[in-house]
Amino acid sequence: MTTNTELMTKPAAHTWWWYALLLLATIGILSVYHEVLDVYEVSILMFTAISMGFVGNHWPGFRGHAIAVAILSLIALQLYGTNLEAAETNGLLKYMLASQSAIMWMSVFFIAATFTYFGGLIFRSDYTEKVGSVFTWIATTFGMTGLMVRWRETHMMGADIGYIPVSNLYEVFILFAVVTALLYLFYERRYQVRSLGGFVLLVISAAVIFQLWYAFERNAHEIQPLVPALQSYWMKIHVPANFIGYGAFAMAAMIGIAYLLVSWRSEKNPDSGLVKAMPPLTMMDDLMYKSIALGFAFFTVATILGALWAAEAWGGYWSWDPKETWALIVWLNYAAWLHMRMTKGWNGKPMAWWAIVGLFVTLFAFLGVNMFLSGLHSYGSL
Numbered sequence: 073m074t075t076n077t078e079l080m081t082k083p084a085a086h087t088w089w090w091y092a093l094l095l096l097a098t099i100g101i102l103s104v105y106h107e108v109l110d111v112y113e114v115s116i117l118m119f120t121a122i123s124m125g126f127v128g129n130h131w132p133g134f135r136g137h138a139i140a141v142a143i144l145s146l147i148a149l150q151l152y153g154t155n156l157e158a159a160e161t162n163g164l165l166k167y168m169l170a171s172q173s174a175i176m177w178m179s180v181f182f183i184a185a186t187f188t189y190f191g192g193l194i195f196r197s198d199y200t201e202k203v204g205s206v207f208t209w210i211a212t213t214f215g216m217t218g219l220m221v222r223w224r225e226t227h228m229m230g231a232d233i234g235y236i237p238v239s240n241l242y243e244v245f246i247l248f249a250v251v252t253a254l255l256y257l258f259y260e261r262r263y264q265v266r267s268l269g270g271f272v273l274l275v276i277s278a279a280v281i282f283q284l285w286y287a288f289e290r291n292a293h294e295i296q297p298l299v300p301a302l303q304s305y306w307m308k309i310h311v312p313a314n315f316i317g318y319g320a321f322a323m324a325a326m327i328g329i330a331y332l333l334v335s336w337r338s339e340k341n342p343d344s345g346l347v348k349a350m351p352p353l354t355m356m357d358d359l360m361y362k363s364i365a366l367g368f369a370f371f372t373v374a375t376i377l378g379a380l381w382a383a384e385a386w387g388g389y390w391s392w393d394p395k396e397t398w399a400l401i402v403w404l405n406y407a408a409w410l411h412m413r414m415t416k417g418w419n420g421k422p423m424a425w426w427a428i429v430g431l432f433v434t435l436f437a438f439l440g441v442n443m444f445l446s447g448l449h450s451y452g453s454l
Contacts, residue, residue: 087129094121094128097142112305131258133209140213144169145220156228171225171237172293174218175246179280181211182249186277189269193349201266208253208273215250219243226295233297238311241442242292245283247312249276252319255366259323259359265351268359271326275431306381313374318434320367321406324360325431328424331356335421357419360427368406375399394445398437405430 098121102114109117128135148169152158159170167173185207192201219237227234237243256272287293331353338347350356378399379389390396409426412418 087135090128090135091125093139094125097121110305113308116305116308131261133257133261134254137209137213137216137254141216141220144174144213144217145224148174148217148221149224152224152228154228156225169217169221171218171222172287174214174221175283175293178211178215178218178246178249179284181207181214182253182273182280183277185211186270186273189266189273193267193270193346196345196349198266201269204269204273205257205260205266208257208269212250212253212257215246215253219246219250222295229295230297233295235298235302236308238315239298239302239307240292240296241439242283242286244311244315245279245286247315248318248322249279249283251312251315252276252279252322255316255319255323255363259363263351263355263359265355267350268327268330268356271330272323275322275326301385304381304384306377306384310374310377310381313370313377317367317369317371317374318438320363320370321427321434322431324363324367324427327356327360327363328427331360331424332421332428335424353420357423360424361413361419364406364409364427364430368403368410371403371406375403394441395437398441402430402434402437405433 098117101117102109124134124138128138148165151162151165151169159165159173165173168177185204188200188207189204191197192199192204222237222243223234226237238247252272253276256269260266260269330350334347334350334356335353337344338353341347378396382391382396383389409423409430413423
């Protein structure tokens with residue numbers, strides 16, 4: 073069983089090569105694409121490089137993940153050349169590196185990781201849980217590679233079609249799965265505990281299953297030109313920030329489920345195998361709090377960016393559109409959660425239940441509004 077002692081993730085002593093690599097990559101991108109990048113896109117690129125440098129300096133696993141994604145993406149781009157039909161003739165593209173193939177591999181490994189994590193928990197096997205971590209890393213690498221390659225594929229379909237692949241439900245569900253998994257993997261390393269993996273991977277697997285259904289049933293994987301409202305640089309920063317928030321909220325809810333299960337079991341039998349295999353309730357409570365705090369910060373930034381985007385697209389910062397209204401409800405829900413935690417000292421079961429309810433509120437704001445309500449955001453409907 074993994075230790076429950078928290079590991080503070082400190083910056084590595086010799087990571088100059090990581091910063092040098094990011095600098096060279098940034099210079100390379102600017103030199104190749106400077107003619108098509110505007111000032112906003114250059115700013116986004118610079119901010120992304122700085123953020124990756126900071127995260128990678130504190131988290132060695134992220135460095136390996138980013139390098140693997142870059143290598144696989146570059147191989148795919150080289151194999152494609154300028155011929156989109158190469159995805160049907162080149163075996164490596166067809167079965168592994170074309171966007172749809174990479175995303176299928178992501179789906180396989182996420183589902184496998186879910187079963188593996190639970191297997192490690194049930195049989196108290198450290199090795200099996202480590203395999204679950206490996207599967208999760210492989211899944212995130214394939215998922216991010218799929219998004220990067222899909223980005224290139226959109227441009228190969230036409231100069232007026234190309235876009236960052238975070239514009240429809242199919243693409244953002246992939247983003248959600250990858251972001252949530254990366255957040256979990258960070259905290260897995262920080263706290264040196266893997267027994268929560270199965271719980272967090274459950275919500276990721278649910279997103280993967282929905283994404284697969286959406287692709288096969290609605291042909292959502294087919295690349296389509298963007299509607300005018302989505303042809304904005306705001307989309308490139310609003311959507312990723314939003315889904316870091318969603319991923320953190322989802323992780324908090326799944327930890328809340330684990331908390332309630334362990335709490336219930338410890339009351340019945342404090343010496344049960346589940347209680348011994350899981351981290352202490354205080355650790356899960358702390359992790360739930362940190363996840364919601366992180367998600368709230370990013371969701372707040374995303375909401376502000378969304379208002380700026382709305383002003384550009386529709387001429388006003390706020391219109392009480394159903395999507396905007398429910399985004400405000402989500403924000404108020406987690407603001408109240410944090411307020412009660414920080415000022416009143418609430419913790420334990422009530423906050424775990426609240427985190428779970430918050431996930432359903434967030435799910436309706438993200439998906440339910442698109443399904444049942446109409447408004448300015450109707451382009452995101454099922």
